[in-house]
Amino acid sequence: MPARRFDPAKVRLDRRTAEITQSDVARAVGVAESTVSGWEAGTAVPDQEKLPALAKALGKPLDKYFPRSGPPDLTDLRCDAGFYRKDTAAVIGMKSDGPVAGAEQGVRRLKDRYLPLLADAYDVTVEELQRAQERSFAKSSGGEEASAETAQEEAPRTLAEKIRLMLERSYPAGTAPEDAEIAAAVNAHARAEVTSAAEIEDLRTGRSEDAALVVLEGLAGVFGVPRMYFEPDEEVVLQVYEGLRLMSAAKQGKVGRIRARGAGAEGLPAGVLSILNDLATELEKVDPDASTK
Template sequence: MRSLRRAAEISQSDVASGVGVGDSTVAGWELGSSIPDQEKLPALARVLGHQLDDLFPRVGPPDLKDLRCDAGLYRKETAAIIGTKSDGPVAGAESGVRRLRDRYIPALADAYGVTPEELKQAQERSFAKDQDREQDHDEAAAVEEVPRTLAAKITLILERSYPAGAPGAEEIAEAVNAHAGASVTTAEEIEDLRSGKKEDAAPVVLEGLAEFFRVSRLYFEPADAVPLQVYEGLRLMWDVKEGKVGRVRARGLGAEGLPAGVLSILNDLAAELERAERDANR
């Protein structure tokens, strides 16, 4: 900004006057201590003698907020444009919560300098961005939540599943031994597994832990094995949802695919969904 302003022999006061802000605000922009509102960019580009898209290039087509800001309008100003008491309808559409009513579209399109069809397309991009944000948030939360080590998995269950008081290592060891029908572990080993001092356990111990905590045995599988199972399950259920699957097969994945028991359950699910759909269409 400073280079362009000086090249055009324009003072900070001239820029401030043209954009409608104070001199100190322009100084802050040039120093990098603050940035202009997106709504100010069109006026700033005009004052500096450049096209908006050249001075502030955008990646991808505009969404609803982009169109409004390109017109130099703050959201609160849109209430008068569409004839409502507040800017709620525009706020909802920009955030991907609720689409604009048809009667608002011509007036907004005219104010934004675009066609009604262009405005509708921008609205769909706003909704797509909101879905992407939700997905990113969910994925980030999942990454934070999924425990990777055996100690973390045990700790997570103890912390989340027993609000009235978690069982002790001795109680867990007794339950695992009872499940195995033999002495396969001790309270000391359970405590070592929970603390991370011991990083793995015999399969029979893991089976007993899964039985005691009432979770799938897959929960205690190595981290790289679980995502594959989850991925295949999600892919299969998506196909069912899309109506692409009748009876489900292992798709030639062999040992790397879903376990036979899981496939059997999902087969039954797919068949049940087919029956329900046929009944609904009768």
């Protein structure tokens, strides 16, 4: 999953509202006009390195316009500064970007002399750069040490993030329902006209965080999650998220890396989490090497 979320519909709407042409955006970002058109149509996604320039072209703050899931690692810092990895060779005074590539991949840490150079280029402190480096190494390890931190970092917090996560994780590629279909399903669940495609789009893109209780209940019914998932309770959200991660991992044979933490009455029912963990245990019995796949 990309570190920053890109919403083509929001970009298209905001550009038109600001009366900025695709040609203007293309020149500011350094791409072809057809590339911008593809981004807005959803047929292509901009490189993470392009997002800072895109946000600036639209007059938006990067962190609010393209929110990031969790603290940054080395790759995130580089992309936020608008650097491609090949560009970092000149930053550290080398012919190759190998030292940066190795650190981003969690293979070998940056030499001390590179730290202030990269920190200055990325507009962060050396301490922030070092913390990002540790996250890169934690992610690359793929072990239990990293899994808890990663789950906590990636768990969605805003209503828009929660809706997008369900659309990304609950449907095969290309089959997620459109806003109109979600609205129709919510209305059918409520047995009344309680929402519209436009409102669902506003909730999904983050233009609105204000949803009626009946709409939240309908969304929970449509996506098959407890309604508490849509409440502003990070512990409950994390429980649901852990369940999703475990089921996804089970399908891929990666059952040993992720475990649901257990929940009370507010989150996933304890029995459901028990079943998920029992599933993981049984799969490990059948395939003892599943946890290392």
